[in-house]
Amino acid sequence: MGGKFCVMCGKEDVKLIGRLCPSCYVKSREMVRVPRSMSITVCRICGSRKLKGKWVAPRGDISSSLEEEIISALELDEHVQEYHVDVGQMWSDTHGNNHFPLRISGSVEGERFDETKDVMVKVESTLCDSCVKRRGKYYEAIIQLRSREGNLGLDEKRFFESFFSREDAENLSDVVELREGVDYYFINRTVAKRLVAKFASEVKVEMKESYQRERIKRGKRDAKLVISLRL
Numbered sequence: 001m002g003g004k005f006c007v008m009c010g011k012e013d014v015k016l017i018g019r020l021c022p023s024c025y026v027k028s029r030e031m032v033r034v035p036r037s038m039s040i041t042v043c044r045i046c047g048s049r050k051l052k053g054k055w056v057a058p059r060g061d062i063s064s065s066l067e068e069e070i071i072s073a074l075e076l077d078e079h080v081q082e083y084h085v086d087v088g089q090m091w092s093d094t095h096g097n098n099h100f101p102l103r104i105s106g107s108v109e110g111e112r113f114d115e116t117k118d119v120m121v122k123v124e125s126t127l128c129d130s131c132v133k134r135r136g137k138y139y140e141a142i143i144q145l146r147s148r149e150g151n152l153g154l155d156e157k158r159f160f161e162s163f164f165s166r167e168d169a170e171n172l173s174d175v176v177e178l179r180e181g182v183d184y185y186f187i188n189r190t191v192a193k194r195l196v197a198k199f200a201s202e203v204k205v206e207m208k209e210s211y212q213r214e215r216i217k218r219g220k221r222d223a224k225l226v227i228s229l230r231l
Contacts, residue, residue, distance in 0.1 A: 015109055017079055022111035025079070031113045032083070032104045033075040037120040040069050043128035046170070055128040057170075063090055070100055070119050079108045098123060130187060134173045139185040141192035141225040146181040148206070148230050156231050157182055163199045167191060189225050196227050206230040 005012045006021035014021045041050035047058035049065050067087045083106030091099050102117040145160055174185040186192035200207055211223035
């Protein structure tokens with residue numbers, strides 16, 4: 001044989017990947033690699049998962065989070081041109097370990113491949129930073145909602161809360177209803193200020209900022225922000 005040929009099957013006049021034709025290449029190589037086992041850290045209260053050292057809000061149930069984690073861990077052979085992943089139903093072995101069966105199909109130079117994998121996933125449950133703070137009723141800012149007319153009505157309270165985004169609501173560590181109005185305790189000062197700015201841009205409201213519990217923390221001045229809103 002004078003020309004190029006596949007060293008495995010002997011085919012001539014075909015495109016080679018290294019020294020193999022596409023058919024022999026996909027038969028002799030692992031097209032997709034995935035860890036045999038992996039772990040995921042999930043908040044037992046809100047379902048957030050820890051990704052690269054940061055807590056990420058859940059976009060679905062725990063199974064969806066696990067599927068995302070597995071798919072992101074896939075390593076494809078450099079010659080794979082297109083692929084599709086089917087994640088099967090999670091099952092548990094006799095030791096309580098969770099397993100996900102995977103079926104990965106795709107092609108290399110028009111040659112189809114189909115591989116099956118099994119990934120064992122260990123779920124570590126803990127509390128995310130936000131839930132730890134929420135449980136301890138930690139807060140950086142208070143929004144005091146009041147009425148110019150005296151007692152705050154239910155309609156006014158509901159109207160203000162209609163401006164809450166999901167992030168705003170999840171950032172609350174406490175809500176205290178008083179005779180004169182409602183105090184909303186926010187874990188993050190920036191979230192509270194952003195909510196107030198959005199509300200004040202659309203509603204005529206008297207707004208006043210002040211600080212309480214001022215102290216020196218790690219050489220820096222630290223205090224709780226209090227934002228008073230009067231409708």
